[in-house]
Amino acid sequence: MALAGLRIIELGSSLAASFVTSLLSDFGAEVIKIEEPGIGDNLRHLPPFYQGKSLWWAVEARNKKSITLDLRLEDARKVLKDLVAVSDVVVEGFRAGTLERWGIDYEELKKANEKIILLRISGFGQEGPYKDRVSLDPVATAMGGTTFTIGFKERPPVKPGLAYGDYVPGIFGAIGIMAALYHRGRTGEGQCVELALYEPFLRFYHDHIPYYHKTGEVRERAGNKFYLGAPLGLYETKDEKWLAIIIIEDKDFGRIVRAMNQEELATDPRFSTMLGRVQNKDILNQIVEPWMKAHTRSELIEVLVKNQVPMSPINSIEDIFNDPHYQFRKNILEIEDPVLGKVKMQDVVPKLSLTPGCVKSTGPELGQHNKEIYGTLLGYSQRDIGSLREKRAI
DSSP, X not given: OTTTTOEEEEESSOHHHHHHHHHHHTTTOEEEEEEOTXXXXXXXXXXXXXXXXXXXXXXXXXXXXXXXXXXTSHHHHHHHHHHHHTOSEEEEOOOTTHHHHHTOSHHHHHHHOTTOEEEEEESSOSSSTTTTSOOOHHHHHHHTTTGGGSXXXXXXXXXXXXXXXXXXXXXXXXXXXXXXXXXXXXXXOOOEEEEETTHHHHHTOTTHHHHHHHHOOOOOOBTTBOTTOSSEEEEEOTTSOEEEEEOOSHHHHHHHHHHTTOGGGXXXXXXXXXXXXXXXXXXXXXXXXXXXXXXXXXXXXXXXXXXXXXXXEOOOHHHHHHOHHHHHHTOEEEEEETTTEEEEEEOOSSOOSSSOOXXXXXXXXXXXXXXXXXXXXXXXXXXXXXXXXXXXXX
16 A cells, blocks of 8 residues: 555544544554553544444544553553654644643653654644644634534524534645655655644635635624625525535536526626626526426436536435445445444545555554554564553553
């Protein structure tokens, strides 16, 4: 696989950090997850459970190896440095300053391996006036401005429906690691990569920042529509279902009015250009919405697909399971778990033609790989391991 031979150590119980390593493990990186003895990662204890095992853990810890190590103890920190010496990357998701308090910050880790790459993900970053604040998923999306944009103007903001405050930073963290690895491949230099949970959402703010800078105006929540024109947003159907439609280009507008049997709208000066549709979006939506409401979802899908209009039904997980396109592309895989039995989960994304990713295992048992890592990889004797266990370091 593409990342075979890359060894990553994961520290902490951050979902964002866990998602970084999960993404990279999908492509062959060896991920050694360090967990607190007797307790383990927070995801292990997060519902829903099936047969006593967290389904979150089964998915997000897939392909990983689990060892136990109490980094609060000096003996354990010595073990960590031994691991760093034979690894490529460390990913940590502790609160800001934790590694410094334990004496294992980046400068210390470099003493064990000068080429090591350290990714640090924390709520507000390692520096700044908010660095000591605690943050998790909804705090990150709120701080980053995303939550402000979700919902209707006259109503309260709405929390995103999934844990984007962890998953999105996880994607950016993986990008940071790959950039640092590329640099190391050219120069031999390791480096520290630092990320605050809220920062990726600022990057997603497209034109809001220059728009506010130049106009002083704050874009309010727009509900199921979007400020860039119409039809653009979510539309209800006759059978009380929903479709997402996006019309930006003139050619796409021509396609939807043809589907509506109202081709005269394409030459209407109010709607014939992108700018015109932006300026007259409310009027245009008053034409489109009743048409959508007069047809069932299946009727609309048929006519819109026939006319090549960019659209999709709003899918539930049940819809996704039954969708033939998902099935054809094998977006959902099935894997055997010793507790769950056969369990379905997301396949690897994206698909590589020469070195495709693979899910080989679900989330491991706590300390399942202690013997392999301590005995085989680090070469510790049974006496060494026994001593660490007596000291409750592992």
